[in-house]
Amino acid sequence: MAAYAETAAKTVLATAGRDRDRSVKSLVFLGLLWFSLFFGVLVLVALIVSTALEGAPRFDSDLITRYSSTLSPERTGFRAGILGSLMVILATAAMAVPIGIAAALHLEEFANKERWYNKFIEVNLQNLAAVPSVVYGLLAVAFVTLMGIHQRGLVISGAVALSLLILPVIIITTREAVRAVPREIRDGSMALGATRWQTTWKQTLPSAVPGIATGTILGLSRAIGEAAPLLIIGTATAIRFDPNGLMSQFTALPLEIYSTTSQSREDFRVAAAAAIIVLLVMILALNGLAIFIRNKFQRSW
Amino acid sequence: MTTTTTTPAGPPSPAGLRGDPVDLSGRSRPGEAVIRGVLFAAALVSVLTTVGIVIALLRPAVEFFRDVPVWEFLGGTRWAPNDSGNPDFGVWPLVSATLVITVVALVVAIPLGLGAAMYLSEYASPEMRRRLKPIVELLAGVPSVVYGFFALTFVTPNLLQKVLHIDVGFTNALAAGLVLGVMIIPTIASLSEDALFAVPLSLRQGSFAMGANRMQTTLRVVLPAAMSGVAAAVILGLSRAVGETMIVALAAGSRPHLSLDPREGMQAMTGYIASTAGGENPVGSTSYNTLFAVGLLLFVITLIINVISIALVRRYRQEY
Numbered sequence: 279m280a281a282y283a284e285t286a287a288k289t290v291l292a293t294a295g296r297d298r299d300r301s302v303k304s305l306v307f308l309g310l311l312w313f314s315l316f317f318g319v320l321v322l323v324a325l326i327v328s329t330a331l332e333g334a335p336r337f338d339s340d341l342i343t344r345y346s347s348t349l350s351p352e353r354t355g356f357r358a359g360i361l362g363s364l365m366v367i368l369a370t371a372a373m374a375v376p377i378g379i380a381a382a383l384h385l386e387e388f389a390n391k392e393r394w395y396n397k398f399i400e401v402n403l404q405n406l407a408a409v410p411s412v413v414y415g416l417l418a419v420a421f422v423t424l425m426g427i428h429q430r431g432l433v434i435s436g437a438v439a440l441s442l443l444i445l446p447v448i449i450i451t452t453r454e455a456v457r458a459v460p461r462e463i464r465d466g467s468m469a470l471g472a473t474r475w476q477t478t479w480k481q482t483l484p485s486a487v488p489g490i491a492t493g494t495i496l497g498l499s500r501a502i503g504e505a506a507p508l509l510i511i512g513t514a515t516a517i518r519f520d521p522n523g524l525m526s527q528f529t530a531l532p533l534e535i536y537s538t539t540s541q542s543r544e545d546f547r548v549a550a551a552a553a554i555i556v557l558l559v560m561i562l563a564l565n566g567l568a569i570f571i572r573n574k575f576q577r578s579w
Numbered sequence: 580m581t582t583t584t585t586t587p588a589g590p591p592s593p594a595g596l597r598g599d600p601v602d603l604s605g606r607s608r609p610g611e612a613v614i615r616g617v618l619f620a621a622a623l624v625s626v627l628t629t630v631g632i633v634i635a636l637l638r639p640a641v642e643f644f645r646d647v648p649v650w651e652f653l654g655g656t657r658w659a660p661n662d663s664g665n666p667d668f669g670v671w672p673l674v675s676a677t678l679v680i681t682v683v684a685l686v687v688a689i690p691l692g693l694g695a696a697m698y699l700s701e702y703a704s705p706e707m708r709r710r711l712k713p714i715v716e717l718l719a720g721v722p723s724v725v726y727g728f729f730a731l732t733f734v735t736p737n738l739l740q741k742v743l744h745i746d747v748g749f750t751n752a753l754a755a756g757l758v759l760g761v762m763i764i765p766t767i768a769s770l771s772e773d774a775l776f777a778v779p780l781s782l783r784q785g786s787f788a789m790g791a792n793r794m795q796t797t798l799r800v801v802l803p804a805a806m807s808g809v810a811a812a813v814i815l816g817l818s819r820a821v822g823e824t825m826i827v828a829l830a831a832g833s834r835p836h837l838s839l840d841p842r843e844g845m846q847a848m849t850g851y852i853a854s855t856a857g858g859e860n861p862v863g864s865t866s867y868n869t870l871f872a873v874g875l876l877l878f879v880i881t882l883i884i885n886v887i888s889i890a891l892v893r894r895y896r897q898e899y
Contacts, residue, residue: 304794311702314694315711318718321761325721328733380621388615389622401889403625408815408885409878410822412852413632416874420635442628449625475611503722506824506849510856532724532825539728539829547732554725561720 326558333551341552345518346534351545354538356553358517362433362528363560365521367502369437370444375494377441378448379483385449386456387478407446414443415510422511427525430512434524439507444497451493455486488575492568499564503557505532531557636878639871646865652872658835658851660869672835673873676752676845677821680831683756683841684763684820689813691760692767696812699768700775701797712769719765727829730758735830750832750844759826767816774808774895775801811891818884821848822877828853848877 344355389396418439427434459482467477508530515537521528531553538550644652647668655669695715699708735754739745747753778801786796802809832844833854846854852870860867 301792304792307794307798308702311694311698314691315698315715317691318695318715318761318764322717322721324733325725325729328737329725329729332732377621377624380618381624384615384618384622388618399622399626402629404889405882405885406625406628408818408822408881408888409632410824410849410881412822412824412849413636413874413878415856416852416871417628417632417635420638421631445625445628473608473611475608475614499720503724505722505724506828506853509824509853512856532722535728536724536825536829539724539731550728551732554728557722557725561722565720 326555329551329554333548333553333555336548336552337555341549342556346516346538348516351541351543351549354546354549356531356534356549356556358520359529359531359534359553360556360560362517362521363502363531365528366433366436366440366508366530367498369433369524370440370501371494371498373437374441374445374448374497378445378494379452379490381445382449382452382456383478383483386453387482388474403446403449407450411443411504411506412510414439415507417442418507418511429527431514431527431529432524433521433526433528435511436508436513436528436530437524439511440501440504443504443507444501447497447500448494451497452486452490455489455493456482458489459485485577488571488577492572492576495564495568495571499561499568502564503532503561505530505536508533509536531560632878636871636875639868640875642863643865643868643872646868647872656837658846660855660866666866668869668872670848670873670876672837673846673848673851674876675837675839676831676835676847677827677849679752679839679841679845680756680759680827680847681817681820683753684760685813685817687757687760688763688767688816688820692764692812692816693771693809695764695768696772696775696809697797697802699772701793701801712772715768716765718761721762723762723823723825724829726758726762727755727826730754730826730830734758745842747842748832748844750830751842752831752845753841755827755829755831755847756841758830759820759823762823762826763816763819766819767812770812770815770892771805771809774805774812777808777895778804805895807891808895811888811895814884814888814891818881818888821884822881824849824853848873852877 340353340355342355342360343357344353345358346356347354385396385399389399391397418435421438422432422435463481463485464477467481468474472480513529513533514527515529515533517527517529535550535553535557538546538553541547652668652670654671655667656671657667657669658672659665659667699711699715703711731750731754734757735747735749735751739747739751739754745753782800782804783796786800791799827847827850831847831850833846833850834844835846835851836843838845852873855866855870
């Protein structure tokens with residue numbers, strides 16, 4: 279196939295000019311490219327090591343089992359934030375995943391791409407993916423006020439903000455997964471008399487599930503680290519109870535990290551560093567799950 | 580029927596089912612139209628989101644501009660919305676801070692992001708490319724509040740003050756910009772890599788045939804040919820930098836003042852929104868509505884940047 283020929287030609291090319299890479303200038307250039315490729319890893323190592331060293335004194339059970347405390351900063355904990363983050367992410371997934379998949383199916387399987395409104399949806403989606411996250415917070419404030427909820431900082435407000443924020447990500451990755459399902463599967467199904475929706479629901483969608491799951495989890499792992507929109511909806515930081523439902527007040531781990539970092543006492547900073555490691559572990563676990571699903575279930579045609 | 584029954588050989592059409600030579604979906608089931616309607620409605624949510632953003636920002640902003648003239652907001656150079664005796668609503672100190680931080684970020688991110696992209700596209704074999712790309716993307720997975728903490732507790736005291744001996748305060752635009760730059764490296768790297776990779780092989784083959792080495796081919800043939808795509812990548816990175824909140828809120832400072840010196844602490848637009856939204860300003864007051872005026876300005880700036888970027892991407896897709 280054309281794509282295969284292209285990669286093959288590319289492999290040949292990648293070695294073709296190598297013989298002439300002997301001049302000092304081109305070797306320096308190659309070194310600079312290597313540096314820029316691994317610079318990110320260097321920063322990441324510095325970030326994780328410095329944070330882990332700073333937070334090391336606080337890797338204890340208090341960190342995840344106790345609520346935040348201003349009176350005893352050396353024993354302050356992030357229980358409310360961890361549970362709040364998990365709850366708001368569940369609510370976000372419940373809202374964003376069905377809408378995102380449905381929108382992607384419309385755009386990929388049903389939409390007539392010549393129509394102006396479908397083109398408009400496409401451009402609009404590209405733009406939304408780059409709207410600053412604080413703006414989604416401002417939108418969520420207006421939205422829940424419109425629904426008649428005037429209390430600030432509820433789980434539902436946070437979930438609305440985060441859902442709208444990651445919706446473009448979910449739609450884009452779902453479309454890629456659906457697009458990767460070969461046309462023959464659809465043709466076969468339709469040739470047997472299935473309608474377009476039956477084909478989509480029984481053939482295309484199940485084949486695309488691993489890709490969709492991977493993309494969705496990666497989107498959620500982005501949402502779990504977001505603090506800015508939650509700050510805007512007025513999420514409190516000094517919460518000393520577990521969230522219990524959509525209409526409950528809550529706080530989130532990234533937000534507690536933000537407020538704890540802003541405190542001047544050294545103990546708080548140490549606690550914030552330890553909480554960052556907890557947050558990174560949560561994100562790493564989500565990413566690990568996504569990679570596991572991809573490797574285990576992804577089919578290649 | 581005017582179309583032929585077989586499609587020419589080639590990669591499957593990305594358009595999915597649309598454009599089938601023969602329409603096989605002759606059978607109709609009641610209810611299927613409803614399902615299609617639901618799917619379309621879901622796609623419309625994204626449009627409604629945009630409309631919602633515009634309305635949500637415009638309404639309080641219009642109220643704000645009833646109290647404060649637009650020219651005073653856009654032209655003023657003193658930002659003191661909570662100064663009860665002498666409030667001033669000149670947005671320039673916030674805009675200049677965003678500008679300084681963004682410039683620092685781009686100085687870091689453009690060369691490093693482009694370097695990584697050039698290596699992945701021009702030097703790496705397809706196998707290496709597949710393995711190395713996720714490493715670059717790793718940086719995008721770190722939450723911004725973590726980067727903010729890193730800027731505040733590591734970059735400023737250790738790197739800037741101890742190693743480089745730069746006279747900076749506890750919060751400063753330099754540390755925020757540097758870390759922000761690292762954060763947007765993946766955006767720039769990944770999009771410009773796409774653009775470089777899309778340059779036709781024949782251009783490289785021609786260059787190698789003329790005796791050029793890989794550096795010359797990359798810099799003088801591939802990069803100029805991919806310029807509009809690379810520009811789109813940089814512009815999207817710029818948009819990310821302008822809109823990023825937590826790094827700026829934590830590390831850049833919370834004192835709005837007009838300055839172009841990155842060593843000073845300053846409050847950026849997003850930093851102001853973050854610090855004010857959590858405060859106790861009563862809903863509907865002028866100081867609360869400043870949030871939406873600044874938010875609207877931020878949205879308009881990023882919208883313009885995004886539209887330019889989308890148009891540039893479309894252009895390079897057309898070229899090849």
